[in-house]
Amino acid sequence: MLVLGIDTATDTLALSLADGGISLGTLTLGGAKDRRPREHAESLLPAIDSLCKLAGFSPSDLDGIAVVKGPGGFTGIRTGLTVAKTVAQALDIPLVGIPSLEAFVHAYPGIGLISPLLDARREEVFAALFRKTPSGIETLVESAHFSLDQWKEALSGYGEEILFIGEGAVRYGNKLAAPGRVPLGFTGSNLAILGEEKLVAGLRDDPLSLAPDYQRLPSMVVAWKKKQDEQENKDKKDEKISP
Amino acid sequence: MEAFDVDLPTLQATNRLGECIGRFALPGDALLLIGELGTGKTTLTQAVARSLGILDKVVSPTFTLVNEYREHASDSPKQFPLFHFDLYRLESAQTDELGLWEYWEGNRGLVVIEWAERLLDHPDDFLEVELFHAGEERRARLISHGERSFAWLKEIVSCWS
Structure with a gap:
């Protein structure tokens, strides 16, 4: 089963192709400081195209897609998921979302x-x-x-x-x-091999409902502006009280 | 924290303020806009964009949340991108899921955020612009939050005066 792995969860963009548990190619970009995750939006599609071409496949040969769904960079995760979900739908092939840290430990x-x-x-x-x-x-x-x-x-x-x-x-x-x-x-991941294992085992995510898994703690803080205004009002009150 | 008040009786005045803000903006700066509908947030942003030499027409990203402008006139002294956010349709709690810090911590462009009062998080250093109606007129209050925005504000004040 020819699987494409897409990892845009960190500053590193990591793509991989695997079939039958054998890696057919990887493409890794970035990691440099000025290469923030959001830049993946510009590189991801050309990178997929290049990797497929160099490995001798056309995207229509793909049998499945694995994508890192988070946690990680918010913009990067959204970029990766959007492309993975769109390609899976367009080619009508199965999709599986993989937690970032599981992908890392697998690659190590x-x-x-x-x-x-x-x-x-x-x-x-x-x-x-x-x-x-x-x-x-x-x-x-x-x-x-x-x-x-x-x-x-x-x-x-x-x-x-x-x-x-x-x-x-x-x-x-x-x-x-x-x-x-x-x-x-250590960064990068050979996601396609892990993704193929999961897809062969029957794991699937719905391309319409698969969502980023940001894993952020639910925020209990109030908006900064409100907080600031409350502080100012408190200061004003304090002024009145003081002689 | 320093504040500067300006009257904006005309569209030209709002444009001139935006021109002063943009002229002294540096990559990594953050401009947080606060104010009700119709107080001129988008007009101000359009003027900032023009002074950065941005070619595209700037429209409020109410539905897309962010527009990124990267194309500049070739003779513009500023060649860094403008990241324009509009949080109007979001609740405060949702703004935390955007990962906006990835923009303002990147030091790559100017970040302008409309409806910034909805932010939970904020940049370490930013210029706040409150826009409000004063009778028939509009008024703006510029407040610096940090060393860099204080320097920026001083330049804007001397440009305006």
């Missing part, structure tokens, strides 16, 4: 306790913990949004070396690394 060639990290800004991360062995991947902590302190705490009970991978590891690895832990940056 090592084994052991692995924590992929994505930067969620302001000392926060999207994180998960997996045990990867030659026979498979076990999820120990599901992907969620944590502060660095919360994630450090969540990992404190594991007496083994934990490998941090992903863009968040580059930024925050040093802050998380305790003795026995190795910060290690």
Whole structure:
């Protein structure tokens, strides 16, 4: 089953083609600072076209599509999902959405306790913990949004070396690394192989309803302007009270 | 935080204010527009766009949420993009799902946001422009929030005066 994998969840744009568990080609762009996720909107379609051409296929040869559905960059995820959903509908082929951190751990060639990290800004991360062995991947902590302190705490009970991978590891690895832990940056994913496994196992997402999985904590804060006005009113009141 | 009030009795005045704002804008700047319907937010944005040398006609992205303008007149001294947002049809909670920080933290262009009072998050440094009706006229209050926007505001004031 010829599957195209699309990963636009981070600053890196990663495309992959696989058939029968064998990688037929990958194309990876970016990762540089000035290449923000939203730029994927301009590169994604030409990149898909180039990869298919170079690998000797036409997009109409595709039998399925796998796409990273988040968490990650909001604009990038929307770009990837829109293209994946549109191509799946246009070609009438199955589609599967894959969580970012699962895609990362699958792509990482090592084994052991692995924590992929994505930067969620302001000392926060999207994180998960997996045990990867030659026979498979076990999820120990599901992907969620944590502060660095919360994630450090969540990992404190594991007496083994934990490998941090992903863009968040580059930024925050040093802050998380305790003795026995190795910060290690790694991006990109061989998504097509994982996607093909899922599609062959019968997993499907509806191209109309598949939505981004941002995994942001529900925000409890009020709009900044309201907050500011309330503060000003409070200041005014304070002025009146003071002699 | 510094504030500057301007009267905008005519369309020309609004255009001139937009021209001053745009002339001193730098990539990475954020302009947050606040004001009821019909106070001139889009008119102001159009004037800012013209002073950046943007060729396309600027229309409010009420349904698309964002319009990105990247084509400039070749003789324009400014060649950075304008990212124009309109949050009118969103609830505050929904604005958090846009990932707007990816725009204002990128340092690549000028970010202009209409209905910015709906934002939950905001840039570290930004120029706020409140537009309101004052009788038959319109008025604007420019407020700087941070060092960069204070420098920007000073340039706008001297351009205006």
